[in-house]
Ligand SMILES: Nc1nc2c(ncn2[C@@H]2O[C@H](COP(=O)(O)OP(=O)(O)O)[C@@H](O)[C@H]2O)c(=O)[nH]1
């Protein structure tokens with residue numbers, strides 16, 4: 399391992415860049431965390447593990463491997479762990495914060511390419527993309543899910559990425575000072591993409607590899623649905639008129655059309671069809687509610703802008 403004095407590390411990215419801290423949010427990762435920490439130490443001045451209430455020996459293994467460990471007493475979700483890492487970085491002399499998964503899926507040797515756009519002054523957030531000019535061997539269902547989540551995030555966010563869900567990221571000092579996250583759970587990656595522009599943070603992607611060992615701990619469908627729920631909440635906050643107003647308007651139009659047909663049928667035949675009439679009323683009510691929700695949220699947003 400090359401010897402670096404803290405703060406002037408080169409770490410292969412070509413230029414001194416102040417202190418680099420790698421933070422690894424973890425939940426029950428005793429199997430992989432030791433080797434991840436050891437490898438990451440080669441590219442950072444400090445490696446931190448945020449142990450989010452693990453019930454296994456994640457914290458102990460991480461410490462043995464040379465990481466600084468911060469423990470949450472109970473499991474609070476990834477966003478809370480990312481917030482802890484950001485807070486630690488803010489209160490220290492960290493210049494670049496790198497986030498890395500603790501399950502061995504990311505290759506710490508990719509860290510220098512994430513640092514480079516920041517040290518060269520080209521970006522504030524660098525995302526390690528699994529889909530940018532690299533052929534990643536990702537199980538098909540997972541790759542599909544990741545693409546759907548990226549598509550949904552790109553619909554609502556101003557910044558467009560090829561991999562919105564990658565947990566492998568680097569943040570400049572400016573980002574560390576600007577961001578902390580409100581969302582619980584696993585939409586934190588998408589939330590960054592939503593908030594980058596308003597915080598005036600430039601996002602860039604660089605290609606990274608990813609490895610899959612056996613089955614993941616969580617079901618891709620259950621986990622993906624939770625993330626999608628978070629992304630839809632973000633979109634509804636960002637563009638309420640499109641999110642609620644457009645479907646509301648469409649439902650209202652269908653309801654009115656349906657009602658018109660019922661009335662016409664009654665005029666022509668004298669028969670009144672209760673089922674279609676109730677359906678028309680239901681569509682009109684739901685459509686109006688959604689339309690007004692969109693209008694009201696849009697108005698509130700304009701006022702507090
Ligand atoms: N802080 C925290 N980290 C978690 C939690 N669940 C998973 N992680 C970590 O987040 C990273 C990515 O999780 P993983 O389950 O591999 O997600 P996937 O690779 O996107 O399927 C790993 O380092 C996990 O240990 C949690 O509840 N809290």
Ligand SMILES: [Mg+2]
Pocket residue numbers: 499501503614
């Ligand atoms: Mg993983």
